[in-house]
Amino acid sequence: MANPLFMAAPVCLIENTHSGELLINPEALRILSQINEPVVVITIVGMYRTGKSYLMNKLAGRKNGFSLGATVQAHTKGIWMWCVPHPHKQNHTLILLDTEGLGDVEKGDQKNDCWIFALAVLLSSTFVYNSMGTIDHYALEKLHYVSELTDLIKVKATKSLEEEDKEEEEDIEYVRFFPNFVWVVRDFTLELIIEDQPVTEDEYLEYALKLKKGNNKQAMMYNLPRLCIRNFFPSRKCFVFVRPVVGEDINKIESLPENDLDPKFLHETLRFCDFVYRQSEVKTIKGGHHLNGRMFGTLAQTYVETIRSGAVPCLENAVISMATIENESAVKEAMAYYQSSMVKLAPFPMEAEEFSQMHGRCEKEALEIFMKRSFKDEDHQYQQQLMEGIIQSYHEFLERNENSSVMTCHGILKELSAKMEHNLELGYYSKPGGYQLYKEDRDVLVQAFQQKPRKGVKAQEVLDKFLEQKKVEAETILQADKKLTDSDKQLAAEKERAVLMEQQKAAEEEKRIHVEQQLKDQERSHQENMVQMKEKMNAEVESIKKEAEKALNCKLKEQEELLNKGFIEKARLMEEEIEGLKKEINLQKIHDLAVLYGKLLGFALVTLRDSSDNQDKKNMNQSQQKQRQK
Structure with missing residues (x-):
């Protein structure tokens, strides 16, 4: 399989069947699943046969790819996707989406067009609307799809009665999450002059979006699409293109040398591409979380399945659905990393401190993997799952390390005691002075054992049991031993007991250090979880604030324009929205701080409880083991 970042040609992302049914393409999802980089998504929409595909091919850096067609029949059906490396942003992928032409006479299904339009808005970072001629009332009437977005897209899954009574307040919500809006006017033949004054393309667009005063039905119908564009999209930009060539050659534009195209058209194309590359942001979802290709595929699939079910796509539900998938995968990925890293790095048996350091490093890196992928883990249930999984694996690796230490030490003692066992069989110690010879050989064995490296955490315990067995x-x-008097034997017996007592103390000290190290590991694990969780929450809070600030800036700009145009009443009505956003941003700081520390405290209590439970279980097991030994 070729790298998806170097797709030779576009593939269909969302198929629009002859019956008007929308289907997600599994092949496109497979390609997207391999893209772990952040994605910038550009979608183009417009009436059919208006040259949309040419611009998308230029953005891809190719002369052809997306089907241009050369007849009045619409070529692009559904939404086609082309993933290419972003030309200006390193380690980012540019996803280009070319939609089928709106108003296709062969289709005759306006509702289907509306869904294509809504999906284009939902999926893009930058939304390009492509039209012909001029931006006039007729062109805006064709853009009636924008006025139906509130019926096709929901921001919140549920609304309070107060929210339902104030539907217009959702304008603030849409502007937080909708893409930037670019209007491209093709075959533009007029001069950019308004009231005898030259104007820029952006000023031309703003003039076209100027509202008409009055509260009658005619004024309201006139203002509706203009208000939607002004209220829903966080930024607006306009480009006007002259006709690229004269005559029938327009149908062969992709095959013509650039020298045959109008220089003004080529210049505007370069300006358009440069703007899109530089100004388009990474695709985000509610909460400001950046999407990679895999997540973008999940988002597209969620929206299509929602539409197919007869429901209305909801931004909040889509985020919750995606968060569930990503958080579950984040736990699995982090756990897999922890376990594989421990297996790869662990040369069992290991000393307690060495094992602790390795565990701490693997756990920290596993947490970083989880934090990078997870989002909207509001009650931290997934982080808790990961922590519980790591604790369980940690104890399993501890047991493996202990067992390895026991086996290694037994092997060492068996090897070192082979000479003594042979001497015992020959009766070497069954003679006068034999005890001294036995004791010297045993002391040499113990010294050699103590000097052996990498015996692990059970060395003294195994040696203690070995000497006890030799008692x-x-x-x-x-x-x-007939060489020794009774008093010599009594003194030697006392020394034997002292040696065994000393070794028993060494074994108990070894166990104490091992348990103490486990408690330190638990505390360090708790602290690492708290630190990374706090960083993650602070980043998420900052993203939410940026969303609110973006909405506030848009509303302030819109209010200023309304005041300048004399729409004092409309500007006054926006004041409540603006003040609400200001309070939200200011109160958010206090509220989020309280929530943050509340969650940190709650997480700490759960962590300490689980750690305490685990330690109680371990102590109980050790107590039961001692009872059995007695």
């Missing part, structure tokens, strides 16, 4: 053997040799 009867040593006592028998001692009592049989």
Whole structure:
């Protein structure tokens, strides 16, 4: 499979069947699933046979790719996708979406056109509307789809009675999440002059979007599409293109040398592409979370399935649905990383501190993987799942390390004691002075064992049990040694007990250090989770604030324009929205701080409870083991 960032040609993302049914293309989803980079999504919409595909091919850096067609029959059906490396943003992918032409006479289904238009808005970072001739009332009438967006897109899953009584307040919500709006006017033949004054393309667009005063039905119908564009989209930009060539050659534009095209057209095309490359932002969803290709595919699939079910796409529901998928995958990915890293890095057996350091590094990196992928984990249930999974794996690796230590130490002792076992079989110690020979060999064995590296966390415990097992053997040799007097034997027996007692203390100290290290690991794990969670929450809070600030800036700009045009009443009505946004931004700081520390405290209590439970279980198991030994 070729790298999806170097697709040779576009593929269909959303198929529009002859029956008007929308279907997501599994092949497109497969391609998107391989793109882990942030994506910038450009979508173009317009009436059919208006040259949309030519501009998209130029954005892709190709002369052809998207079907241009050369007849009055519409070529692009549904929404086609082309993923290419972003020419200006390193490690970003540019996703170009070319939609089928609106108003196709062969289709005759206005509702279907509305859904294509709505999907283009929902999926894009920059929304390009392509039209012919001029921006006049007729052109805006063709853009009636924009006035139906409130019927086709919901921001919130549920609304209070107060919100339902104030539907217009959702304008603020739309402007937070809608793409930037670019109007491209093709075959423009007029001069950019208004009231005898030269104007820019953007001023021309603003003039076309000027509202008509009055409250009658005619004024309201005239203002509706203009208000939608002004209120829904966070920014507006306009480009006007002269006709590229004269005559029938327009149908062969993709095959013509650039020298045959009007220089003004070529210049405007370069300006358009440069603007789109530089000004288009990474695609985000509600909450400001950046999307990669995989997440974008999930988003498209969610919207299409919602439409197919007969429901209306909802931004909030889409985010919740995507968050569930991504958070579950984030837990799995982080757990897989932790486990594979521990297996790869762990040369069992390991000493307690070495094991702790390795666990701490793997856990920190696993958490970073989780935090990078997860979002909207509001009650931190997924982070808690990850933490519980890591704790369980940590104890499993601890057990593996302990078992490895026991096996290694047994192997060392078996090897070192082979000579003594051979001497015992030959009766080497069953002679006068034999106890001294036995004791010297045993001391050499113990010293050699202690000097062996990488014995792990059970070395002293295994040695303690080994010497305990040799207790009867040593006592028998001692009592049989005819060279020693009774007082010598009594003194030697006391020394034997002292040696065993000292080794028992060493084993207990080893166990104490091991348990203490586990408690330190739990505390460090807790602190690492708290630190990364706080950083994540602060970043999410900042994204939400930016959304509100973007909406505020748009409303302030719109209010200023209304005041300048004499729409004092409309500007006054916006004051409540503006004040609400200001309060939201200011109060958000206090509220989010309180919520942040509340969640941190709650997470800390859950963490400490679970840690305490795990330690209680471990202590209980150790107590039961001691009872069995007694």
